[in-house]
Amino acid sequence: MKNYKMAWRNLWRNRRRTIITASSVLFAVFFALLMRSLQLGTYDSMYKNIIESYSGYIQVQDEEFWENKIVDNVFEDTEELRGDIIEDTNVEDVIPRFESFALASSGSRSKGVIVMGIDPQKEKLLSDVEDKLVKYRLTDEAISTIKSEDIPDYLVKNMDLFNGNSYSSDGSLQTDLGIKDKDVATLMPLFKKYAGVDNGYFSTGDNEVLVGDRLSQYLELVKGDTLILVGQAYHGHTAAGKYVIAGIVKIPNPDIENKIVYLPVDVCQNLYYANGMLTSMVVHLKDNNDDAIDNTMNRLASSLDSPYRVLGWKEMNETLVQQLDADNKSGIIMIGILYLVIAFGVFGTVLMMTAERRREFGVIIAIGMQKTKMAMVMVYEMLYIGLLGILAGVAIALPSIIYGYHHPIHFPSKFAKMWEDYGFEPVMAFQWIDKYFLSQSIVVAIIVLVAVIYPVVKIRKMKEVNALKA
Amino acid sequence: MKTLITLVLILYPLSFIKAQDASEIVKRANDKINGEESSYSEMKMTIIRPEWQRTLELKNWTKGTEYALSLITAPARDKGQSFLKRGSEMWNWNPTISRMIKLPPSMMSQGWMGSDYTNDDILKESSVVEDYTHEITGEDEIEGRLCYRIKMTAREDAPVIWGYQIRWIDKENYLFMKAELYDEDGYLVRTELGKNIKIMDGRLIPSVLELIPEDEEGYKTIVEIEEIKFNISIDDNFFSQQNLKRVR
Secondary structure, three states, rough: OOOHHHHHHHHOOOHHHHHHHHHOOOOOOHHHHHHHHHHHHHHHHHHHHHHHHHOOOEEEEEEEOOOOOOOOOEOOOOOOHHHHOOOOEEEEEEEEHHHHHHHEEEEOOEEEEEEEEEEEOHHHHHHOOOOHEOOOEEHHHHHHHHHHHOHHHHHHHHHHHOOOOOOOOHHHHHHHHHHHHHHHHHHHHHHHHEEEEEOOOOOOOOOOOEEEEEHHHHOOOOOOOEEEEEEOOOOEEEEEEEOOOOOOOOOOHHHHHOOOEEEEEEHHHHOOOOOEEEEEEEEOOOOOOOOHHHHHHHHHHHHHHEEEEEEEHHHHHHHHHHHHHHHHHHHHHHHHHHHHHHOOOOOOHHHHHHHOOOOHHHHHOOOOOOOHHHHHHHHHHHHHHHHHHHHHHHHHHHHHHHHHOOOOEEHHHHHHHHHHHOOOOOEEOOOOOOOOHHHHHHHHHHHHHOOOOOHHHHHHOHHHHHHHOO | OHHHHHHHHHHHHHHHHHHHHHHHHHHHHHHHHHHOOEEEEEEEHHHHHOOEEEEEEEEEEEEEOEEEEEEEEEOOOOOOEEEEEOOOEEEEEOOOOOOEOOOOOOOOOEOOOOOOEEHHHHHHHOOOHHHHHHEEEEEEEEEOEEEEEEEEEEEEOOOOOEEEEEEEEEEOOEEEEEEEEEEOOOOOOEEEEEEEEEEEEEEEEEEEEEEOOOOOOEEEEEEEEEEEOOOOOHHHHOOOOHHHHHHO
């Protein structure tokens, strides 16, 4: 009989033992995958947030600007430069930006803010600011009015949980409040009526601004109010201007939401007395995967020389990259410990199995089976167990990960506050099925293969006479 | 013993007289350029940077050490901005946003309108006479004029951003010819040079002041006095927040 066939039959001679060993592998794979998916997914959503709402993947700046972000370190926005960038095969478009700092004030309150001049149309390619306009706000007043209407019980509880939150889309409101599909038609008009916020967008040349939700709450601003910006302009001039609030935007990153003011780029240039100048051009890519980004960066860096500088997202978000890197390391250590525990579990069952089957081995070898063949059968047995465990583990982990990917975990509000203070979005997301599935499975497979060394050595050294008496 | 006491009694006032002397010299020089009672001046300030330069024009009114008002008249973009000092408080009026901004004391050492002048220099919050102790440390010749070299150490309770200054004052005409300003750790921060000495409103004064910061290569600010009047009659009410918005 062939080795693999014999091994397969051996497995099912003692089902309980097989299942116990396989399930220890299963748990290892299941937890490792879940942990990894959660970690990688959370990192990914943090990166996406900051990249897509703020930095973009690649930027072209004046070479001095990154080190010293003053308005004097700007460059001229020429057709020639734009042409040079767009020429690249992976570049879809360039998005102009004028970024600086100012003191924003309204009434008696003031706060240091980031002033971001954007192209109202082109910016839609990247951080679609118009899409982020606040549509609903659950104020105390709105909640109590809606409560007085005829609404299902679950909504009463959920609304209190999310008191004070604002939403830029129907979808996120429905997800947070857990509004059931059958209720959407009756409930949404209520929210529109009592919790709806009327916000508008601006277009080129408008003396209007959009402000971050948190900033607007701090400065007590609503649509139509006036915001004053004061700062230092190009070459030591004074930057000062009055602007009408066109809308309030919800930015996923709380740190940015606390201090962002958007202006149409031409109005911003005028405020800073730098007409036709930009602080950065965000390069919008056709293909966003890591290799494509690196290649495009290298090509741009070699075609644009002084006074320009090409920056990648890792460089621009150095602190975040380092923070998440450190967190990733600690995650890997956790998984290492998990594997260690699992490895001893697997090894323990293998040890017991070898002891249990000593007499069996002795008899089989005594009646003429070669030790090498016997050892090979053992290896196959362990491989089957490992494979079974891994497959079952993946099979169980998959539905949870797929569910989690579509329904990220939102923190309960008291934890959320803490995370937001650190500047993170209080959401834990899952990573979609990716390379990490393979690496986790390979590690578990290696553990199983190491564990099999023990019975193999044991078989080779076995004295049949002693084994028969066992 | 008796002789020793006598000697001390004689010498002690002598050292005092010498110190008074130095203060007197600084006061005379200061009064000469700023006016004993009040002054009005029109100036042109050129800010020079390695890559660019620009020019501001302004009008200044001062009365004693208590009151000062400055108004920018050019370029067009900054025109109409005004600054007021009353006692130890300062305000800025910006017509584009129709806003009065009170300058916090922490902003006193910051550059004024992007120049090397600090807000303190423009509004003269601190006084070279009252906020320093003075000591003559020698004589030097600056641009052919014999000058006292006076070391001015900031008094401990004074609202001053410098540790000490060394000023060279023309012996004959009491002109500020040169000044070196040091921070509290004794590092040279800035050099000021008085140039183009001529008679304005009946007084011989340096009509150009050059200001060179030490740590920035190629940075310089030049102030040219175009017109100056001393001891004009001006009411205290002129230095009011209402007038800050109106002044032309």
